[in-house]
Amino acid sequence: MGSSLVSVAEQLLKDLQRTYSEIKQIPDDLLIALRFVFGPCALQALDLVDQHSVTCVSSPSGRKAFQVLGGSGRLYTCFTSCHYCPCPAFSFTVLRRNESLMCKHLLAVILSQAMGLCQQEQVSDQQMTHILSRQPEAST
Amino acid sequence: MGKRKKTLDMRCVLFPDDVKSTFGKGGKARTSTPASKSWERCGDSFLDSAVIHKLQTSEKKSRTASKVALTGSKGAATDEAVNIAWSSSEEEDSDGDNNPPPPAPRQPLRAQKQRSVDQHRSLRMFSTGVDTDELPTIDSDSEIEEENSASKEHSDFLNPAVSPAEISDYSSYDCNDEDPNESRAESSLAADTSKQSVSEWIRSAQAILQTPQKQTTKTIKTPEDSSKKRRRFERGGLAERLNRLHSRQRSAISFWRHQCNSTTSAADRPGVLTLRIVGVREECGMQATLCERLPEGETCVALFNKDTAVQIQPVPGDIVHIYPPWQNLILEGERYPIILNTHFSQKVCMEIKAESAEGPKSAVAVEKCRPPPLTRCLWRSETSQVSTERSVPCKQVVELASTGVRKSLLDAVEDCGPSGSQSGPVEVVVQRVYCIPITQSLHRASLQHRALAKPPPESAQDIGRLCALVQDGYGMFGELLLQCVSSDSEIQQVSDELEGRVCLLRAFRVVQRLTRDRCPSLFSLIDSVWPPPVDLKSGDDLLQPPSDGVSAPNFCYRLSVQQGHMTVLSGQTESAVHRPAELQTLREILQDESLRCRCSFQAIVLHKQTLSSNESEREILLFVTDRSLQNESNTEKSRSVSVCLSSSCLIRSSVTQALDTQRKPLILKFRDAVKEHGQIFCWEQTVIQLEEESFSIQWPIILDNLNPETQLFSLCSVTGVIVAVDENTAFSWPICCRCESCHLEIRENEKEFLCLVCGAVMDEPSTKMQLEVFLSCSSLSHCTVKIKLQQKTIKSLLSSTRSSEGHNVEHVLGSEIGPLSAFVHIVNRSQTVWIGLEELSFD
Numbered sequence: 001m002g003s004s005l006v007s008v009a010e011q012l013l014k015d016l017q018r019t020y021s022e023i024k025q026i027p028d029d030l031l032i033a034l035r036f037v038f039g040p041c042a043l044q045a046l047d048l049v050d051q052h053s054v055t056c057v058s059s060p061s062g063r064k065a066f067q068v069l070g071g072s073g074r075l076y077t078c079f080t081s082c083h084y085c086p087c088p089a090f091s092f093t094v095l096r097r098n099e100s101l102m103c104k105h106l107l108a109v110i111l112s113q114a115m116g117l118c119q120q121e122q123v124s125d126q127q128m129t130h131i132l133s134r135q136p137e138a139s140t
Numbered sequence: 141m142g143k144r145k146k147t148l149d150m151r152c153v154l155f156p157d158d159v160k161s162t163f164g165k166g167g168k169a170r171t172s173t174p175a176s177k178s179w180e181r182c183g184d185s186f187l188d189s190a191v192i193h194k195l196q197t198s199e200k201k202s203r204t205a206s207k208v209a210l211t212g213s214k215g216a217a218t219d220e221a222v223n224i225a226w227s228s229s230e231e232e233d234s235d236g237d238n239n240p241p242p243p244a245p246r247q248p249l250r251a252q253k254q255r256s257v258d259q260h261r262s263l264r265m266f267s268t269g270v271d272t273d274e275l276p277t278i279d280s281d282s283e284i285e286e287e288n289s290a291s292k293e294h295s296d297f298l299n300p301a302v303s304p305a306e307i308s309d310y311s312s313y314d315c316n317d318e319d320p321n322e323s324r325a326e327s328s329l330a331a332d333t334s335k336q337s338v339s340e341w342i343r344s345a346q347a348i349l350q351t352p353q354k355q356t357t358k359t360i361k362t363p364e365d366s367s368k369k370r371r372r373f374e375r376g377g378l379a380e381r382l383n384r385l386h387s388r389q390r391s392a393i394s395f396w397r398h399q400c401n402s403t404t405s406a407a408d409r410p411g412v413l414t415l416r417i418v419g420v421r422e423e424c425g426m427q428a429t430l431c432e433r434l435p436e437g438e439t440c441v442a443l444f445n446k447d448t449a450v451q452i453q454p455v456p457g458d459i460v461h462i463y464p465p466w467q468n469l470i471l472e473g474e475r476y477p478i479i480l481n482t483h484f485s486q487k488v489c490m491e492i493k494a495e496s497a498e499g500p501k502s503a504v505a506v507e508k509c510r511p512p513p514l515t516r517c518l519w520r521s522e523t524s525q526v527s528t529e530r531s532v533p534c535k536q537v538v539e540l541a542s543t544g545v546r547k548s549l550l551d552a553v554e555d556c557g558p559s560g561s562q563s564g565p566v567e568v569v570v571q572r573v574y575c576i577p578i579t580q581s582l583h584r585a586s587l588q589h590r591a592l593a594k595p596p597p598e599s600a601q602d603i604g605r606l607c608a609l610v611q612d613g614y615g616m617f618g619e620l621l622l623q624c625v626s627s628d629s630e631i632q633q634v635s636d637e638l639e640g641r642v643c644l645l646r647a648f649r650v651v652q653r654l655t656r657d658r659c660p661s662l663f664s665l666i667d668s669v670w671p672p673p674v675d676l677k678s679g680d681d682l683l684q685p686p687s688d689g690v691s692a693p694n695f696c697y698r699l700s701v702q703q704g705h706m707t708v709l710s711g712q713t714e715s716a717v718h719r720p721a722e723l724q725t726l727r728e729i730l731q732d733e734s735l736r737c738r739c740s741f742q743a744i745v746l747h748k749q750t751l752s753s754n755e756s757e758r759e760i761l762l763f764v765t766d767r768s769l770q771n772e773s774n775t776e777k778s779r780s781v782s783v784c785l786s787s788s789c790l791i792r793s794s795v796t797q798a799l800d801t802q803r804k805p806l807i808l809k810f811r812d813a814v815k816e817h818g819q820i821f822c823w824e825q826t827v828i829q830l831e832e833e834s835f836s837i838q839w840p841i842i843l844d845n846l847n848p849e850t851q852l853f854s855l856c857s858v859t860g861v862i863v864a865v866d867e868n869t870a871f872s873w874p875i876c877c878r879c880e881s882c883h884l885e886i887r888e889n890e891k892e893f894l895c896l897v898c899g900a901v902m903d904e905p906s907t908k909m910q911l912e913v914f915l916s917c918s919s920l921s922h923c924t925v926k927i928k929l930q931q932k933t934i935k936s937l938l939s940s941t942r943s944s945e946g947h948n949v950e951h952v953l954g955s956e957i958g959p960l961s962a963f964v965h966i967v968n969r970s971q972t973v974w975i976g977l978e979e980l981s982f983d
Contacts, residue, residue: 050377
């Protein structure tokens with residue numbers, strides 16, 4: 001059986017994208033709904049969005065990845081095709097305890113995408129390879 | 141409000157910081173009224189000053205309060221002191237922040253989290269216009285900045301050089317404060333107050349007064365700050381807005397909860413949802429409860445976040461009131477509407493035992509929903525957005541449209557859950573109906589016990605249990621255990637009623653999940669009805685291309701259905717999915733090369749041989765033939781085939797009777813017999829029926845000639861010359877003419893015989909003879925063939941040699957007999973071939 005929370009989350013994100021594309025603003029009720037559905041990470045995710053921390057990295061090969069500058073200055077790479085973030089909060093809260101739908105980085109990526117607030121960056125294929133293979137890189 | 145302002149003014153004058161620190165250090169009791177009165181008198185004088193009046197009118201809740209412009213004059217008059225004190229405290233009050241007054245005059249700004257709870261409380265007392273809930277939460281950037289600046293100044297400004305006693309004097313002033321949280325107690329400090337002189341106060345005030353250090357350093361948000369509790373959000377950003385909204389909501393919730401405890405709830409207030417909880421499930425930290433809306437009765441799902449869930453502890457059976465504002469969301473693809481924003485929820489305790497629950501309630505074990513797969517992204521970019529929308533499960537929508545009847549057996553089985561509850565209804569096609577012997581069904585009933593289902597009561601006369609092989613629209617199979625039957629006619633009736641029809645399975649329970657390895661017999665039947673003659677539906681309810689390459693499923697479910705829970709859907713004659721059994725000739729069946737296959741045929745029974753009459757291990761061999769095998773042109777295949785009836789196959793009483801009476805000719809129809817390694821078997825799914833004369837056969841029956849390869853337990857035709865007679869087994873005895881019983885008694889006159897069984901009297905009883913002879917067959921050399929002859933053959937043999945003394949062995953020797961039909965019951969190939977035969981007669 002499906003999870004109703006997941007469906008609500010999907011619907012909320014769709015509504016958010018639609019509303020934002022129309023009025024370039026998120027009304028209060030949607031904000032509160034975000035907090036209700038996604039929990040405490042919603043506030044931190046919005047903070048990351050405010051600070052334009054999400055970068056959409058693309059390469060000539062057509063690959064895309066998302067890099068989020070976390071609060072501690074660390075860069076986390078999330079992908080378009082799967083629901084995963086390498087941060088410890090995700091491993092613990094989402095994977096281990098199943099207490100939350102996602103971490104703040106993932107939500108920031110999703111919100112930035114929905115609102116079109118991602119920074120764009122072009123990298124070479126080789127750099128993209130490095131990113132995708134999670135090789136240790138300079139964080140800032 | 142004015143009164144409060146006055147109070148504030150007084151406080152300002154009285155170095156509120158010192159007063160606060162007093163409270164912070166353990167909440168010193170406030171002084172009683174007499175002391176305060178004395179203080180008030182003191183304070184009144186200041187009130188008269190114009191400066192204070194002016195300050196009174198200023199906004200309390202001023203976030204943009206200007207920085208204190210403090211003059212550096214140390215020897216300020218009280219007016220100035222008042223001025224300065226007022227401004228700083230005003231800022232302080234509006235900011236709602238406080239730092240403990242540092243012992244040294246100039247203390248660097250302390251970390252904000254060092255603020256103690258007591259200080260908060262004291263702050264609340266002083267801060268009149270600021271929202272109390274803002275204090276413990278993350279404040280905005282601007283606020284913090286000002287707090288920092290203010291508090292810095294403040295800390296510098298107010299040096300707690302005064303003695304605690306003095307401070308407490310000032311604290312007595314707060315008796316006029318409206319904050320109910322603060323408790324006041326009488327203390328001996330009242331006495332101290334009177335001793336205090338105004339001049340001393342001024343001196344101490346002046347000591348504290350100094351040019352405050354303007355705070356220049358801002359705390360920069362360093363990378364390590366992410367661990368700090370307090371965050372500064374971007375001004376005007378989304379986070380700041382959400383923070384504000386959320387704090388407001390939190391305070392509203394706590395206020396409401398406080399109110400709820402004191403007042404009784406009125407369920408009939410407009411906008412209040414009353415829900416009865418049916419089921420609780422945990423989904424990613426939130427509790428999703430399946431509820432019934434009272435009094436309308438419609439089902440919905442309510443989502444409660446962690447805090448609310450801890451507060452109300454939803455348990456099936458509870459009644460919950462949800463006060464507005466809540467939100468109702470109807471999503472396509474979701475069965476029920478979802479209720480969100482359920483912060484204002486209250487449980488109505490109905491049962492007494494709920495009230496008596498004391499202490500921390502142990503967490504009710506709640507089923508945790510399977511986490512959503514990581515492959516499912518909640519958000520996709522525009523390109524794949526379309527595909528997401530398309531893949532909304534249409535199946536569910538279609539199912540709901542058709543009055544809630546499921547089309548998928550697998551879904552219905554999943555609904556049963558691990559607890560083995562009932563599920564349904566499902567639409568299925570009945571492919572086969574068969575009956576298993578009662579001994580077999582007992583074994584399955586034991587499994588049912590495990591599945592928490594009550595097996596149907598078996599009466600003593602029950603001969604078997606009906607089973608049905610069903611298939612749903614998606615190709616999934618299931619074996620249904622239906623009711624027990626006690627007669628052949630019942631079996632036939634149900635078979636005729638259900639077979640090939642589309643039926644509605646209203647309710648069923650899962651007994652077992654069967655796999656190909658565990659149940660090869662059932663899966664050989666499934667293979668025989670696969671692939672289906674029409675296209676099946678795929679998951680999207682789209683017709684799949686003909687499933688030629690698709691192999692039959694490797695698993696299915698065994699379900700138990702109570703009587704009456706399965707009904708035929710009217711309006712259908714026969715379903716297109718039904719694949720009836722094809723009748724084949726025995727020749728075709730024998731020509732089939734497959735290792736194991738199901739076959740159906742009609743045949744004449746030539747001979748029945750019981751190999752083991754033990755009830756549980758009953759094994760009967762039936763020798764059958766049909767026209768295809770008897771045909772002249774059949775040279776490569778044998779003329780007769782043996783069919784083994786295993787104990788798992790139920791033989792109807794009509795068939796048993798026919799076999800016992802040796803009614804000739806006996807034609808039987810075998811459906812779904814199994815041919816394995818060249819041998820035909822009847823297993824539990826095989827149905828044997830009596831057939832009226834559907835075909836005729838040319839008599840006499842032709843059988844294979846006896847040859848060196850003749851197998852044990854087969855029929856053959858033998859011709860040979862008698863070479864010896866087994867005298868040990870040569871008998872003759874009288875039998876009754878009428879009933880052929882051997883219980884005869886000689887009457888007294890020694891002339892008549894009386895039959896004890898039927899009472900007939902006869903002069904000459906009939907004679908029964910038994911004779912076994914050894915043959916020499918031309919087709920077999922170096923083989924000893926012994927045959928037990930039938931009555932007729934013996935008679936014809938001996939009649940030619942009849943003499944008065946009896947029968948002479950020598951006269952028999954050398955006679956040629958045959959061709960005789962015989963059953964090979966012993967084959968011994970150890971040293972020389974030794975074959976034992978039994979003559980059969982087919983007339």
